[in-house]
Amino acid sequence: MNRRLFTGYLALVAPLVFAAGDAQAAGGEKAEKKLSGGPTYVPIQTVLGTTKRADGRRGVLSVECGLDVPDDSLRERATMSIPRLRSAYMSTVQTYASGLPAGEPPNVDFIARALQQQTDAVLGRRGAKLLLGAVMVN
Numbered sequence: 550m551n552r553r554l555f556t557g558y559l560a561l562v563a564p565l566v567f568a569a570g571d572a573q574a575a576g577g578e579k580a581e582k583k584l585s586g587g588p589t590y591v592p593i594q595t596v597l598g599t600t601k602r603a604d605g606r607r608g609v610l611s612v613e614c615g616l617d618v619p620d621d622s623l624r625e626r627a628t629m630s631i632p633r634l635r636s637a638y639m640s641t642v643q644t645y646a647s648g649l650p651a652g653e654p655p656n657v658d659f660i661a662r663a664l665q666q667q668t669d670a671v672l673g674r675r676g677a678k679l680l681l682g683a684v685m686v687n
Contacts, residue, residue, distance in 0.1 A: 590680075591616040591627050596638045598646030600686060610646040610655055613682030614638070614664060623676045630671055637667040649686075657684050 585592065592615045602608035616634075618624035627634070641663050649655060665679045 586615060586617075586680075589617055589619050589624065591618055591624060591631070591677075593631065593634060593638070596635065596642045598639075598642040598644075600646040600649045601651040602686060603652030605651060608686045610642060610649065610684075610686050612638070612642050612660060612664075612684050615680045615682070616668065616677045617680055618677040620676050623672065623674070627672055627677055633671050634668065637671050638664055641667055655684055655686060657681065660684060 596612045596614065598610040598612075600608045600610045616627055618627050642660070645655075645660060645663065661679060661681055664681075668677050668679050669675050
């Protein structure tokens with residue numbers, strides 16, 4: 550594409566894009582960001598741990614998880630405790646991944662139990678259910 554044609558195109562399109570954004574912001578309507586999983590779901594960023602793959606090279610154990618917290622007060626506490634939860638999850642997954650024999654698949658049941666115990670300990674009581682997504686070694 551010709552550079553002059555491209556800059557001319559940007560000169561025409563950019564004001565339209567910014568004007569549309571300003572009109573939406575001026576409308577006073579705030580778009581609610583929908584949480585995936587429903588109103589009781591608290592997403593947790595993917596937790597990673599280093600392990601060995603079957604070929605002997607380094608691998609990464611990744612665990613995708615979230616929490617289902619039906620109780621409003623506990624959900625608020627869980628949302629505020631996400632850094633502490635991630636720290637507890639990271640130490641658990643890293644410890645598990647470092648002891649995982651090369652080429653062995655991860656034991657998802659053990660990981661789920663260990664992370665649920667960490668969840669209950671960090672939040673101070675039961676009521677938040679740990680939900681696991683993908684657990685894989687890359």
